Amino acid sequence: MSDFASLGLSDWLIQQCKQMGISKPTPIQENCVPPILEGRDCMGCAKTGSGKTAAFVLPVLQKLSEDPYGIYCLVLTPTRELAYQIAEQFRVLGKPMGLRDCIIVGGMGNPFFWESKSEVRTVEELDQRFILTPEKVKDAYLVHLIQKFQDEHDDWSIMIFTSTCKNCQILTMMLQKFNFPTISLHSMMKQKQRFANLSMFKSSVYKILIATDVASRGLDIPTVQVVINHNTPGLPKTYIHRVGRTARAGRHGVSITLVTQYDIHLVHSIEENTQTKLKEYPVEEKEVLKILTQVNVTRRECEIQLESTDFDEKKEINKRKQIILEGKDPDMEAKRKAELEKLKGKKRRFKDKIQETIQNKQYGMRKAEGTIPKCVKF
Numbered sequence: 328m329s330d331f332a333s334l335g336l337s338d339w340l341i342q343q344c345k346q347m348g349i350s351k352p353t354p355i356q357e358n359c360v361p362p363i364l365e366g367r368d369c370m371g372c373a374k375t376g377s378g379k380t381a382a383f384v385l386p387v388l389q390k391l392s393e394d395p396y397g398i399y400c401l402v403l404t405p406t407r408e409l410a411y412q413i414a415e416q417f418r419v420l421g422k423p424m425g426l427r428d429c430i431i432v433g434g435m436g437n438p439f440f441w442e443s444k445s446e447v448r449t450v451e452e453l454d455q456r457f458i459l460t461p462e463k464v465k466d467a468y469l470v471h472l473i474q475k476f477q478d479e480h481d482d483w484s485i486m487i488f489t490s491t492c493k494n495c496q497i498l499t500m501m502l503q504k505f506n507f508p509t510i511s512l513h514s515m516m517k518q519k520q521r522f523a524n525l526s527m528f529k530s531s532v533y534k535i536l537i538a539t540d541v542a543s544r545g546l547d548i549p550t551v552q553v554v555i556n557h558n559t560p561g562l563p564k565t566y567i568h569r570v571g572r573t574a575r576a577g578r579h580g581v582s583i584t585l586v587t588q589y590d591i592h593l594v595h596s597i598e599e600n601t602q603t604k605l606k607e608y609p610v611e612e613k614e615v616l617k618i619l620t621q622v623n624v625t626r627r628e629c630e631i632q633l634e635s636t637d638f639d640e641k642k643e644i645n646k647r648k649q650i651i652l653e654g655k656d657p658d659m660e661a662k663r664k665a666e667l668e669k670l671k672g673k674k675r676r677f678k679d680k681i682q683e684t685i686q687n688k689q690y691g692m693r694k695a696e697g698t699i700p701k702c703v704k705f
């Protein structure tokens with residue numbers, strides 16, 4: 328493995344990397360830094376947590392420092408949280424050159440600035456991936472797993488991914504009722520709250536973050552030791568992004584995916600895609616059964632509690648907001664959808680009618696042929 332100097336990086340940047348605890352380039356950095364410094368187009372692809380951000384931040388900063396003029400670099404990210412995280416990397420590495428940056432995100436009013444520190448530690452070992460196939464679907468397994476991690480580790484931190492905002496909210500409420508230090512992150516929360524929750528999780532005020540896929544891409548929280556997929560991801564790509572939130576930069580990490588009998592095909596495509604056979608996670612069923620009723624009752628209580636809030640109403644508002652952002656009129660869209668449904672209904676009835684006519688004809692023909700079996704009464 329080469330060092331940063333041999334990649335053509337300046338001393339001040341190498342020093343800044345050292346200050347962050349980064350002394351040797353990762354393969355993606357080794358392969359991307361020189362061509363970017365040469366001014367060539369570069370497309371990089373590497374596994375999660377392998378230092379892709381610094382692979383472009385470092386050469387961009389170096390080139391900018393050579394000719395610091397005007398707006399130099401525009402970075403596009405899939406989520407707001409990721410925009411802040413990347414800006415943070417630019418800020419930390421670009422501190423000696425007095426870098427100025429601006430974050431622009433949708434749905435939050437004016438762009439604003441954010442200051443915080445980034446943390447890097449030494450590179451360690453690989454991660455382990457498991458599946459857990461519960462006898463019965465549900466949440467008791469989740470509670471059992473968390474309990475186990477809490478009992479077995481002094482320093483623990485878990486990210487749980489689930490499919491919908493509503494489920495994310497219910498699970499959070501439920502785990503809080505079991506006194507687990509839990510916080511959530513999903514798109515139906517106000518952005519301010521999303522940032523606040525993320526930073527409280529990052530600083531270990533809360534040990535469990537329950538999130539939808541809004542948190543599955545790019546977030547770098549080195550302390551996360553376990554990722555639990557409360558639902559089996561529908562796409563292998565989503566699985567890869569989710570489990571990539573642990574075992575960052577060569578650290579240890581475990582991922583556990585809850586799988587029902589209906590998800591086996593999804594597991595197979597994940598295994599095929601990742602070229603990894605998922606191991607069965609051993610669970611003491613007896614222990615799970617002990618808490619089963621209590622967990623079910625608590626979950627139901629949380630569902631009822633949530634139904635009495637304006638959660639679904641907000642969902643409707645968010646949907647309408649999205650339609651407006653897409654440049655469409657939400658009322659017109661609703662009308663269009665209703666008309667489409669009407670048309671589909673008409674088509675369905677027409678199809679049923681044809682089917683019925685065909686059946687009647689067939690019946691008539693078989694009757695004429697005398698091939699219809701006689702009804703026998705006992």
Ligand SMILES: Nc1ncnc2c1ncn2[C@@H]1O[C@H](COP(=O)(O)OP(=O)(O)OP(=O)(O)O)[C@@H](O)[C@H]1O
Nearest residue numbers: 349351352353375376377378379380447545547576
């Ligand atoms: N050369 C290095 N040596 C050790 N740690 C590094 C090195 N480069 C970056 N890191 C650290 O590794 C962690 C992961 O980096 P980064 O977030 O850029 O990964 P990524 O490849 O973009 O991951 P993802 O695909 O999940 O977005 C960060 O904490 C970063 O500071």
